[in-house]
Amino acid sequence: MTDDHAASLEPLRHRTIVLVGLMGVGKSSVGRRLAQALDMPFRDADNEVEDAAGRSIPEIFAELGEAAFRDGERRVIARLLEEPPHVLATGGGAFVNEETRALINQHAISVWLKADIELLARRVGRKDTRPLLKNREPIEVLAELAEIRNPAYAQAQVHVQTGDTPHAVAVDAVISALRDRLDQESFKP
Incomplete structure (x- = not known):
């Protein structure tokens, strides 16, 4: 990375960047690469919840239920936002x-990573570790979740459409969208 390129990314490093979106959209995989590109630490809320609870997310769902998981998740994210x-x-x-x-x-700056439901279903169908997909068709679950969650995701400060492209393309799109957001903020009276 050139010194000019590194300097142009500097303003993006002043606030935590939070990736939101449906399962399978690439929040963790794109997030790791985004953190690397920006020379920032990366944190995964799911991993942090598991560490705090001393058990896996599927175990939390099975033993305590989704409500307990969401409560723990909220507390962990609040703590991470203080870092x-x-x-x-x-x-x-x-x-x-x-x-x-x-x-x-x-x-923080919230970034909604969006992708087509069919693509997400192909991605999440490869693993059986997602509690919400247990014994259900991924495309049906994702369509239901999108209907419920998209209004909340739409409240993210930055929206980035991703597709079936290499992660580097998604990272570049996020960086570009973040720069646009910062430019807009700097012109506010």
């Missing part, structure tokens, strides 16, 4: 919680 700037990948339902969404939009 120095980093890139944070959230679970698909995190931003739907009104309190969590308000915290994220107040203390």
Whole structure:
């Protein structure tokens, strides 16, 4: 990376960048690469929840239920938002919680990664580790979740359409959208 390129990314490093969106959209994989491109730490809210609970997300869902998981998730994200700037990948339902969404939009820059439902279904259908997909067709679950969650995701400060492209393309699109957002903010009276 050239010194000019690194300097042009500097303004993006002053606030935590939180990635939101449906499961399979690439919040964790794009987030890791975005953090690397911006030379920022990366945090994954799902991993942080598992560490805090001492058990996996499927175990939390099975043993305590989704409500307990969401409560723990909200508390973990609130704690992470108090840390120095980093890139944070959230679970698909995190931003739907009104309190969590308000915290994220107040203390960070929220980025909604969007992709077609069919693409997401192909991606998430490859693994059986997602509790919300247990014994259900991924495309049906994702369509239902999109209907419920998209109004909340739409409240993200930055929207980035991703597709079936290399992660580097998505990272470039996020960086471009973040720069546009910062340019808009700098021109506000």
